[in-house]
Amino acid sequence: MVRQAEQARREEKRREHNNGEGLHEQRGRNLCKDLFLKWSSLDESCFTVETVSGGITNLLLKVSIRENSGNMDYVTVRLYGPNTDLVIDRKRELQALPHLSAAGFGAKLLGIFGNGMVQSFLDARTLSPTDMSIPEIASEIARQLHRFHMVAVPGSTEPQLWNDLLKFLDKAAALKFEDSGKQARYESISFPEIRDEIDKLKDLTTLLNSPVVFAHNDLLSGNLMLNDKEGRLYFIDFEYGSYSYRGYDIANHFNEYAGFDCDYSLYPQKETQYHFFRNYLEPQKPHEVPDDDLEALFVETNTFRLASHIYWALWAIVQAQVSSIDFDYLSYFFLRYNEYKKQRETCISVAREYLSRSAGS
Incomplete structure (x- = not known):
C-alpha cells in the first residue's frame, strides 16, 4: 500500500536531517539572535532547538529560549525545503499570512528571512486523520472554515484552481527521468487525456456557481492542531492557500479522511457531510x-x-x-488519478441530474 501523501509531505522536513541536524540547530539559534534584538546578546546555551512534527514541505524547528530573567519563550522556525517553489507560490503565501494571522488563524508571523520564517509556537497537538471525523471536532472544523473563508486577502480574487492545475500539468508533461523504470511508467501517462478531463470538469463545475473564497486548499489532519485543554482548534500552514472555490476546499478536506493508507472508502457518507455543511453554513444555528x-x-x-x-x-x-525524499510519487499519481476515474461517473452524474432538476424548476 502506498503511504498517503500527508505522510510523504511530512517527511520533507526530515529528508536532510540525519547528516545535518547540528547545522539546523545552529541555524535556528543564529536566526533567533539575528532577527530579534532582545535575544541577540544571549549565550548559545540559552537556546534549545528541536525538530517538531507538522511540517509539509518544510523543516520545522521549535526553539526554546531561556531569557536572562529566567522566563522561557518559544518560537517556531520554518525552513523551506529545496525546490518547493516549483509547487508553492511563496509570494502568494506571504501576501496572505498577515491577513490570516490578524483574523486569528495559524501562528503569529514574527519574522521573515531568505528561505523561511519565524512564527509563534502553538501549544497544541496535531490531529490524526480519524480525529477529523469525530462529530464535535468536525463541527469545529466546519465553523472555523466558515470563518476562514470570510477573510479578505488583498490582490486578485480570481480563482486560481484551474490556473494552478494547468501549471502543474505543463510542468508534469515536460519531465524526463534518468531512471529507466520511472521513465517507462511516466511515458504511460496520457497528458492530453488529463487536460481533456480538466477542461470538462471545469465546464461542469462552472455551472454549479460555487462561491469564490480565500481557501486553505490543504486542510489535512496535519494542518489542524487542537489544544485539548482549551478546546481551541488551529489551522496552520497556508502554503497552498489561494482564492478558489468553496466546494473545492471542503472536498479536499473530505478526501483527507482517507488517512495514511489512502483508504478512500473513508470518504464521509452523506449524513456525515450534512453534519459538516450545517455547521459550515450556519455556525450559530446549524439545525x-x-x-x-x-x-x-x-x-x-x-x-x-x-x-x-x-x-x-x-x-x-x-x-x-x-523531491529528494524516499517516496514513490509516481505510484501516488496513479493512486489519485485512478481514484478520480473510479469516482468520475458517479460524481458527474449526480451533478448533471441536479443541474437538470434545477433548470426545470
Whole structure:
C-alpha cells in the first residue's frame, strides 16, 4: 500500500536531517539572535532547538529560549525545503499570512528571512486523520472554515484552481527521468487525456456557481492542531492557500479522511457531510439550514472532489522529479488519478441530474 501523501509531505522536513541536524540547530539559534534584538546578546546555551512534527514541505524547528530573567519563550522556525517553489507560490503565501494571522488563524508571523520564517509556537497537538471525523471536532472544523473563508486577502480574487492545475500539468508533461523504470511508467501517462478531463470538469463545475473564497486548499489532519485543554482548534500552514472555490476546499478536506493508507472508502457518507455543511453554513444555528442549501453544497463539494484528486495527482508527478525524499510519487499519481476515474461517473452524474432538476424548476 502506498503511504498517503500527508505522510510523504511530512517527511520533507526530515529528508536532510540525519547528516545535518547540528547545522539546523545552529541555524535556528543564529536566526533567533539575528532577527530579534532582545535575544541577540544571549549565550548559545540559552537556546534549545528541536525538530517538531507538522511540517509539509518544510523543516520545522521549535526553539526554546531561556531569557536572562529566567522566563522561557518559544518560537517556531520554518525552513523551506529545496525546490518547493516549483509547487508553492511563496509570494502568494506571504501576501496572505498577515491577513490570516490578524483574523486569528495559524501562528503569529514574527519574522521573515531568505528561505523561511519565524512564527509563534502553538501549544497544541496535531490531529490524526480519524480525529477529523469525530462529530464535535468536525463541527469545529466546519465553523472555523466558515470563518476562514470570510477573510479578505488583498490582490486578485480570481480563482486560481484551474490556473494552478494547468501549471502543474505543463510542468508534469515536460519531465524526463534518468531512471529507466520511472521513465517507462511516466511515458504511460496520457497528458492530453488529463487536460481533456480538466477542461470538462471545469465546464461542469462552472455551472454549479460555487462561491469564490480565500481557501486553505490543504486542510489535512496535519494542518489542524487542537489544544485539548482549551478546546481551541488551529489551522496552520497556508502554503497552498489561494482564492478558489468553496466546494473545492471542503472536498479536499473530505478526501483527507482517507488517512495514511489512502483508504478512500473513508470518504464521509452523506449524513456525515450534512453534519459538516450545517455547521459550515450556519455556525450559530446549524439545525436551521434549509434542505435545498444542504443538497446544493453536497453536489458542489462532491463534484470538486474530482478536481482534488487531479490536483494532487499532478503535484505528485512534479514531486517525483524534484523531491529528494524516499517516496514513490509516481505510484501516488496513479493512486489519485485512478481514484478520480473510479469516482468520475458517479460524481458527474449526480451533478448533471441536479443541474437538470434545477433548470426545470
